[in-house]
Amino acid sequence: MLEIKNLHVKLEDEDKQILKGLDLTVEAGKVHAIMGPNGSGKSTLSYVLSGRDGYEVTEGSATLAGEDLLELDPEERAALGVFLAFQYPVEIPGVGNMTFLRTAVNSQRKARGEEELSAADFLKSIRAKAKELKIDADMLKRPVNVGFSGGEKKRNEILQMAMLEPKMCILDETDSGLDVDAMKLVAEGVNALRDEGRGFLVITHYQRLLDHIKPDVVHILADGKIVKTGGPELAMEVENNGYAGILAEVS
Amino acid sequence: MALADVKQSATEARLAALSLPEGGCLSVARQAALSRVQTLGLPGRRDEYWKYTRPDTLTAAEATQASVFVTDEAPMFDEFDRLKIVFVDGVYNPEASDDLSLEGVQIDRIADICCQDIHWAKDLYGVLEARGQSPVARPLAALNTAFAQDGVAIHVTGKPSKPINLVYVHSDEASDAILHHVIRVEAGAEATILENGPAASRFNKCMEIDIADTGKLHLVRAQGRDHERRAATHLFARLGTESVFKSFTLTVNGILTRNEAVVELLGDDAIAHIAGACVGDGEFHHDDTVFITHDAVNCESRQVFKKVLRNGATGVFQGKILVKEGAQKTDGYQISQSLLLDDDSQFLAKPELEIYADDVICSHGSTTGAIDEEALFYLRSRGVPADEATDLLTLAFLAEAVEEIEDGEIAAAIVARLEGWLSRRR
Numbered sequence: 001m002l003e004i005k006n007l008h009v010k011l012e013d014e015d016k017q018i019l020k021g022l023d024l025t026v027e028a029g030k031v032h033a034i035m036g037p038n039g040s041g042k043s044t045l046s047y048v049l050s051g052r053d054g055y056e057v058t059e060g061s062a063t064l065a066g067e068d069l070l071e072l073d074p075e076e077r078a079a080l081g082v083f084l085a086f087q088y089p090v091e092i093p094g095v096g097n098m099t100f101l102r103t104a105v106n107s108q109r110k111a112r113g114e115e116e117l118s119a120a121d122f123l124k125s126i127r128a129k130a131k132e133l134k135i136d137a138d139m140l141k142r143p144v145n146v147g148f149s150g151g152e153k154k155r156n157e158i159l160q161m162a163m164l165e166p167k168m169c170i171l172d173e174t175d176s177g178l179d180v181d182a183m184k185l186v187a188e189g190v191n192a193l194r195d196e197g198r199g200f201l202v203i204t205h206y207q208r209l210l211d212h213i214k215p216d217v218v219h220i221l222a223d224g225k226i227v228k229t230g231g232p233e234l235a236m237e238v239e240n241n242g243y244a245g246i247l248a249e250v251s
Numbered sequence: 252m253a254l255a256d257v258k259q260s261a262t263e264a265r266l267a268a269l270s271l272p273e274g275g276c277l278s279v280a281r282q283a284a285l286s287r288v289q290t291l292g293l294p295g296r297r298d299e300y301w302k303y304t305r306p307d308t309l310t311a312a313e314a315t316q317a318s319v320f321v322t323d324e325a326p327m328f329d330e331f332d333r334l335k336i337v338f339v340d341g342v343y344n345p346e347a348s349d350d351l352s353l354e355g356v357q358i359d360r361i362a363d364i365c366c367q368d369i370h371w372a373k374d375l376y377g378v379l380e381a382r383g384q385s386p387v388a389r390p391l392a393a394l395n396t397a398f399a400q401d402g403v404a405i406h407v408t409g410k411p412s413k414p415i416n417l418v419y420v421h422s423d424e425a426s427d428a429i430l431h432h433v434i435r436v437e438a439g440a441e442a443t444i445l446e447n448g449p450a451a452s453r454f455n456k457c458m459e460i461d462i463a464d465t466g467k468l469h470l471v472r473a474q475g476r477d478h479e480r481r482a483a484t485h486l487f488a489r490l491g492t493e494s495v496f497k498s499f500t501l502t503v504n505g506i507l508t509r510n511e512a513v514v515e516l517l518g519d520d521a522i523a524h525i526a527g528a529c530v531g532d533g534e535f536h537h538d539d540t541v542f543i544t545h546d547a548v549n550c551e552s553r554q555v556f557k558k559v560l561r562n563g564a565t566g567v568f569q570g571k572i573l574v575k576e577g578a579q580k581t582d583g584y585q586i587s588q589s590l591l592l593d594d595d596s597q598f599l600a601k602p603e604l605e606i607y608a609d610d611v612i613c614s615h616g617s618t619t620g621a622i623d624e625e626a627l628f629y630l631r632s633r634g635v636p637a638d639e640a641t642d643l644l645t646l647a648f649l650a651e652a653v654e655e656i657e658d659g660e661i662a663a664a665i666v667a668r669l670e671g672w673l674s675r676r677r
């Protein structure tokens with residue numbers, strides 16, 4: 001599904017290389033986790049895949065179901081099925097959460113040549129999904145993420161993911177800032193979307209989330225490269241011993 | 252003190268092109284206003300109060316021609332049940348207007364004030380304008396009082412069932428209109444006044460509003476889409492105890508607009524909100540000049556102005572809150588913000604606070620910014636195309652001003668106009 005080959009990325013405005021030859025393949029139906037020290041380039045990878053400005057790809061490729069992602073605008077990538085749950089969801093005063101989501105859902109449908117969702121169908125669907133994530137009606141009416149607590153913002157990301165039904169879900173530290181119950185809700189939300197046609201890339205620092213969202217594959221990202229790949233046991237090792245041992249072993 | 256020669260001759264040239272309307276009971280007020288104009292002189296480029304806006308086309312003897320904008324779009328407020336009063340190039344048009352009778356309100360032309368012996372209107376005409384000449388001179392308003400060709404006196408005594416809509420049609424490319432309205436809202440009465448249309452190639456409008464204790468007035472205007480029109484408008488309002496005045500202005504296009512609002516809170520617990528949203532593209536200069544005086548206890552005032560500018564458009568805001576001695580518990584808020592959609596446009600702001608009471612809360616802020624790139628990316632990453640995302644953020648920026656309109660349907664109609672403007676500029 002997602003295929004990244006030898007990806008090199010530097011900052012556009014600075015002479016700073018962040019990703020230094022990253023290879024990664026996420027198959028449809030699988031959950032891949034990425035762990036790695038602060039500043040190793042995890043969020044950068046997620047931004048480059050979703051099309052944020054400010055980065056320059058100097059080498060390598062990234063494709064989704066064979067389509068070259070790097071040539072596309074962010075909205076085109078979204079319509080193809082890329083979704084990023086932000087590490088820091090953005091507050092947008094003046095734009096209602098509901099309006100935002102309906103515009104997003106219908107923009108994607110339009111881009112794919114599908115019929116737009118009627119107001120009634122949209123409402124029915126969002127209410128049901130919000131309920132599962134314990135997001136109350138009031139939060140749906142409020143401006144996007146404005147005044148939301150850290151945990152509410154993360155749940156709102158998952159609600160968006162559930163509504164947009166993307167093919168490739170990238171979750172950047174969705175667990176940070178969540179209490180134990182909220183973590184379960186979010187994990188349930190993600191698990192409900194697990195599907196043969198959908199891939200997941202879950203960026204996290206903690207084993208905890210992976211107890212709930214069982215990964216098929218775990219990668220360690222350090223200094224802009226995947227330095228080790230293994231099964232769920234790799235996450236346990238990080239949890240117990242930190243990165244020092246793994247990094248020493250690969251260098 | 253004698254006026255500077257340049258000013259003197261410019262003022263004389265303008266006055267020479269006008270003649271005082273005949274007699275009647277307003278002649279004393281008109282004559283007094285003429286003396287004010289002669290003493291003050293019309294605004295000139297050197298005047299501090301006109302530092303950001305060139306007054307020459309507004310004060311010139313002749314109006315500059317402006318083509319009449321033709322569109323098949325329905326006029327603003329057409330879908331509302333309202334009492335329509337139409338002025339064509341500044342002259343009342345009875346055929347196009349509705350019957351003026353409506354329960355809870357008495358409406359007359361200012362020309363008829365004298366024969367009908369309408370005391371309140373005689374006693375108001377030119378009075379608030381004259382009060383408003385200090386501490387800052389507003390000679391164009393005095394000129395208006397002296398030479399207004401037409402206008403209405405609206406006496407709100409109850410709660411009329413529908414809004415009164417003043418419609419200003421522009422049909423003559425050389426039109427130069429001067430309109431003066433007086434409005435009195437009695438105790439416990441409440442009304443909504445809607446205004447729309449460009450009115451003329453050059454439009455000088457003055458509205459004097461006197462709100463008695465516990466009276467309420469809502470004013471919503473849309474200044475019309477004619478690109479070449481010029482307008483100088485003045486709003487003078489005096490508020491009694493526990494009265495409420497809410498004003499919102501939408502400006503879309505227009506080569507030059509100067510909207511002045513002068514509000515005095517004279518009774519305790521009164522509330523005044525003055526808001527405006529303007530969107531301008533290219534040759535567009537829009538000036539909001541507001542002066543709010545708190546002269547009573549526990550009053551609230553809000554000034555909320557938002558401007559979206561592109562392709563070299565200019566926005567100006569001069570806003571003042573004056574809190575007089577003894578006006579304790581004043582709650583004054585003022586915000587003026589511009590969203591610049593490119594590097595060619597500019598916003599000039601002069602927010603001022605002058606406070607002579609110690610127990611008050613006053614805040615003011617002014618910002619100039621571009622579209623928030625983080626928010627734009629967030630929207631696009633969810634599949635919203637860049638243009639649409641920019642529109643959403645632009646409307647969001649304007650929302651705080653539009654939210655000052657209490658009536659949800661009217662607010663929705665205003666938003667629809669803004670959406671129209673945005674979509675035409677893709």
Ligand SMILES: Nc1ncnc2c1ncn2[C@@H]1O[C@H](COP(=O)(O)OP(=O)(O)OP(=O)(O)O)[C@@H](O)[C@H]1O
Nearest residue numbers: 011018036037038039040041042043044045054087
């Ligand atoms: N726009 C930017 N400007 C300057 N430096 C940047 C920018 N974006 C990323 N960096 C730098 O690139 C490196 C990788 O950052 P990134 O956010 O991708 O790390 P991360 O692995 O997500 O870290 P964390 O675990 O703390 O979230 C860091 O050193 C960061 O400071």
Ligand SMILES: [Mg+2]
Nearest residue numbers: 042043044087
């Ligand atoms: Mg990160």
